[in-house]
Amino acid sequence: MEARLTNPPETNRSLPIALLRAREKVMGPIRTMLSDVGVTEQQWRVLRVLNERGTLDPTEIAERSCLLLPSLTRILQTLEGKELITRAPHPTDRRKQLVTITQAGRQLIVDNMEESRRLNAWLKESFGNEKLEQLLDLLNELDTLERT
Amino acid sequence: MEARLTNPPETNRSLPIALLRAREKVMGPIRTMLSDVGVTEQQWRVLRVLNERGTLDPTEIAERSCLLLPSLTRILQTLEGKELITRAPHPTDRRKQLVTITQAGRQLIVDNMEESRRLNAWLKESFGNEKLEQLLDLLNELDTLERT
DNA sequence: CATTTGTACTTAACATGTTAAGCAAATGCG
DNA sequence: CGCATTTGCTTAACATGTTAAGTACAAATG
Numbered sequence A, B: 001m002e003a004r005l006t007n008p009p010e011t012n013r014s015l016p017i018a019l020l021r022a023r024e025k026v027m028g029p030i031r032t033m034l035s036d037v038g039v040t041e042q043q044w045r046v047l048r049v050l051n052e053r054g055t056l057d058p059t060e061i062a063e064r065s066c067l068l069l070p071s072l073t074r075i076l077q078t079l080e081g082k083e084l085i086t087r088a089p090h091p092t093d094r095r096k097q098l099v100t101i102t103q104a105g106r107q108l109i110v111d112n113m114e115e116s117r118r119l120n121a122w123l124k125e126s127f128g129n130e131k132l133e134q135l136l137d138l139l140n141e142l143d144t145l146e147r148t
Numbered sequence C: 001c002a003t004t005t006g007t008a009c010t011t012a013a014c015a016t017g018t019t020a021a022g023c024a025a026a027t028g029c030g
Numbered sequence D: 001c002g003c004a005t006t007t008g009c010t011t012a013a014c015a016t017g018t019t020a021a022g023t024a025c026a027a028a029t030g
Helices: A013-033 A043-055 A058-065 A069-081 A103-127 A129-143 B013-035 B040-055 B058-065 B067-081 B105-127 B129-143
Strands: A085-089 A097-100 B087-088 B097-101
Touching: A013 A043, A013 A103, A013 B013, A013 B067, A013 B129, A043 A058, A043 A069, A043 A085, A043 A097, A043 A103, A058 A069, A058 A097, A069 A085, A103 A129, A103 B013, A103 B097, A129 B013, A129 B097, B013 B105, B040 B058, B040 B067, B040 B087, B040 B097, B058 B097, B067 B087, B105 B129
Parallel strands: none
Antiparallel strands: A085 A097, B087 B097
């Protein structure tokens, strides 16, 4: 079993690729839903964060939506162009901005949240709620690892 | 780190984002390693598939390396330019190609496989081999789901 | 054999991922 | 205060993700 010193491990036991495939499985339907209303998966994440947390600065949006700042800069420009968010200067720190979701942005979330919940329900039913929770626990624990 | 404690549980319980974070955790060190030799994570995946399976056509490479064909087209052009692969016309079907890894490509894999194994060993040690296998099983099972 | 349909890429266009560099404002310090 | 450093965001450059359209060839059909 350990005679693989000259050959790399098979890709189906490769964690990076397994994570990629699982993510594609989960995100595929969501992307389809969102493309119908003209927003990407990342734009949707930003809008949801703003809807849940209220006005935020870009750095905090990036952290909460799991995006890097250069990507977020472009996304905020796009969302502003679509009038789904507004940007205002920070009152005391002129380096910062304050980003707020617009009414149209909130409406977009309302219009798609039901379908989003339906997809989540499908996942729970197909995969099993217990396994789903177990998977989330493992993923979250993995995320806490620190390389020594 | 206290920042984690301030995060709402909902982000930790979102499967797409949890998959994203876990993937970043695992891929970060690998990307660092690969950038030192001038190949990307995706190029590395293609080379490994070719090294494992031998000569393949682009469609099968795409399936096995989890890449879409348009991405793969560009990647193969890049890898050919770096002389890490060669492309030959299919003997009977002139629509197809046959892609083969070069000696330089194999050498690149050899040069990095030890470090790759070291990272995998770190993962097994930090996370636990049993949990790792359990996680892989769950991810692979998730990937088999079909939407009804 | 001619036409239609399908296959195997390829190209295009736009969005994001990723790293590095840039810039203005804020902060730390002598 | 004056200046180096840090912070917050932006831009740039290159690679990939994603969808749609295009092209050449093959296979199926009549």
